[in-house]
Amino acid sequence: MSVSAPSFGAMTYWINTVSRGHVLRGVAGGFTQANHGRPHMLRRMERDDWIVFYSPKTDYPDGDRLQAFTALGRVCDDEVYQEDFDPQFQPYRRRMEFIPCAETPIRPLLDQLTFIEDTSRWGFRFRSGVFSIDQHDFDVIRAAMTQ
Known part of the structure; x- marks a missing residue:
């Protein structure tokens, strides 16, 4: 199903920093x-919020360096749920609707992204895992991933 990002409404745009293996x-x-698997940031998300997935590595924790946007999707539920398949790890999740896109290296986009304040230390922003971005930055990334 093809989903386009609306240009109106009160949705939030997010970046979720996740290895490509976990994204897939x-x-x-x-x-x-x-x-x-923690719930805090997922609870801040609303139905129809958009998430861009950034993958610093191919796999966690020991994958190869990747530094690319790897998926794009929209939250399609109203609340966080907890997966119960392993007594040792019961992660919190949100249901997503992903759209077709191409894995896209971040470096060619650095000068266009306003959330990158210092291009010489651009990777620092991703250390928080999940953070919101403005619509301009979302549109830049979406255009690069879907052209």
């Missing part, structure tokens, strides 16, 4: 997790 599992399963 989420795309296949129609969900996202954040901050190693």
Whole structure:
């Protein structure tokens, strides 16, 4: 199903920093997790918010460096749920609707993204895991991933 990002409304645009391996599992399963399965940031999200997935590595914790946007999707539920498949790890998740897109390196976009305050230290912003961005930055990334 093709979904276009509306240009109106009170939605929030997010970046979720996740290894590509974890992103691909989420795309296949129609969900996202954040901050190693913790619920806090997921609870801040609303239905129809958009999430861009940034992957610093191919896999966590020891994957190769990637530094690319790897998926794009929209939150399609109203609340966080907890997965109960392993007594040792019961992560919190949100249901997602992903759109077709191409993996896109971040470096060519650095000068266009306003959330990057210092291009010599651009990776620092992603250390928080999940953070909101403005519509301009979302549109820049979406255009690069869907052209």
